[in-house]
Amino acid sequence: MRMVDLIHKKRSGSALLQEEIDFIIQGYTQGDIPDYQMSALLMAVYFRGMTSEEISHLTMSMANSGDRIDLSEINGVKVDKHSTGGVGDKISLIVAPIAAYLGIPVAKMSGRGLGHxxxxIDKLESIAGFHIELSKEEFIRSVNTNKIAIVGQSGNLAPADKKIYALRDVTATVDSIPLIASSIMSKKIASGADAIVLDVKMGSGAFMKTVEDARVLAQTMVSIGKSLGRHTIAMITDMEQPLGREIGNANEVRESIDVLRGTGDHDLTEVAISVAAYMALLGKVYSSFEEAHAAVKEIIQNGRALDTFRIFIANQGGNPDIVDHPELLPTAAHHIEVLAKSDGFVQQIEAEQIGIAAMLLGAGRAKKEDPIDYSVGITLNKKIGDAVQSGQSICTLHANRQNVQDVIDLIHGAYIIADAKPVPAQLIYDVIM
Incomplete structure (x- = not known):
């Protein structure tokens, strides 16, 4: 086979065979195929698309390009959860201990953030002493004993995806559904899960800006999962505004504890209940979503998963006292109110702008090597639909610098205040099974 012939084949709109995709992925990962040829192929895929069979072959080929995690020593149905990302998205911190409390093994590998x-992993590292690295034996023992362990992703997990994504980022081929779907699913397959719940975010703070695009991505990933023998469910959830009221690493741990205690933000709680219920359904703890939803809701109302969260933190070296004393988490030096400039109702919040504001405070990274300040962040005092008066606080900034005018300006630009009260946004737009 020659790469130039395969580029021509895809450019002409023909489907690539499994052995051709394997040739491409292996050759590029090993350095035998140069960037300029892979760039040409990615652009051909961008314009010509891929069949469902091609996408499945691409996913499996990338999953096989590096380490494959063997979870066969872990008892039960291993259910993983993945979010396509958003502002204030701390759902994993909430649903993992709930699933573990229900007896579902959560053997999760998570990544660090880049951007908002x-x-x-960064959120968990805001807990003093928490270890994100466990040996394979420790990882398996933790899940078999406590039903939960969350560690950093292996450096050699789907290396083809890592290399291809870096190329997509500089060749304007990031926003291709086949490439997005295979990128996400290759890491999930390599991580060894039996079943997967996907939380596909939609809105101003998400990669997919419309319900239609989010639905296509969700359907594509569910199709991949099924074709590769993984029971997969995808939810399309709202990211037109940040999820919950806290943005920032330690802040989001605090808010997750509030939700697990039954006193958290309503929208965040509702999305977490549904995600955990689908995990329980795939984990075969309940036979219907309705039954699972009711059970998870009761677990949250009664705070039953808090002990599981404590055990999880302690088992990975963290201080479990933060569950009852969240003030032990890192706290910023300054707390600055951002005041509304007019009366009315919050009509819109540009979630991406809020995320950028949090990053400027130090809660996120502009570059991979940037350090993170665990203590800084933003508390949203007003969300879409809330009444607000001029001079009233819409946000609280938690900062370690006093001059935050650049962040205040971004916040004011992100909040749209109007006379009419808006129709409440949907939290969950669709579920693909």
């Missing part, structure tokens, strides 16, 4: 705020 930290990823799940």
């Amino acid at each position: 705020t930290g990823g799940t």
Whole structure:
């Protein structure tokens, strides 16, 4: 086979065979195929698309390009959860201990954030002493004993995807559904899960800006999962405004504890209940979503998963006292109110702008090597639909610098205040099974 012939084949709109895709992925990962040829192929895929069979072959080929995690020593149905990302998205911190409480093994590998705020691993590292690295034996023992362990992603997990994504980023081929779907699913397949719940975010703070695009991505990923023998469910959830009221690493841990205690933000709680209920359904704890939803709701109302959260933190070296004393988490030096400039109702919040504001405070990274300040962040005092008066606080900034005018300006630009009260946004737009 020659790469130039395969580029021509895809450019002409023909489907690539499994062995041709394997040739491309293996050759590029090993350095035998140069960037300029892979760039040409990615652009051909961008314009010509891929069949469902091609996408499945691409996913499996990328999953096989590096380490494959063997979770066969872990008892039960291993259910993973993945979010396509958004502002204030701390759902994993909430649903993982709930699933573990229900007896569902959660053997999760998570990443760090790049951009708005930290990823799940960054949030967990805001807990003093928490270890994100466990040996394979420790990882398996933790899940078999406590039903939960969350660690950083292996450096050699789907290396083809890592290399291809870096190329997509500089060749304007990031927003291709086949490439997005295979990128996400290759890491999930390589991570060894039996079943997967996908939380596909839609809105101003998400990669997919419309319900239609989010639905196509969700359907594509569910199709991949099914074709590769993984029971997969995708939810399309709202990211027109940040999820919950806290953005920032330690802040989001605090808010997750509030939700697990039954005193958290309503919207965040509702989305978390549904995600955890679908995990329980795939984990075969309940036979219907309605039964699972009712059970998870009761677990949250009664705070039953808090002990599981404590055990999880302690088992990975963290201080479990933060569950009852969240003030032990890192706290910023300054707390600055952002005041509304007019009366009315919050009509819109540009979630992406809020995320950028949090990053400027130090809660996220502009570049991979940037440090994260676990203590800084933003508390949303007003969300879409809330009445507001001029001079009233719409946000509280938690900062370690006093001059935050650049952040205040971004916040004011992100909030749209109008006379009419808006129709409440949907939290969950669709579920693909």
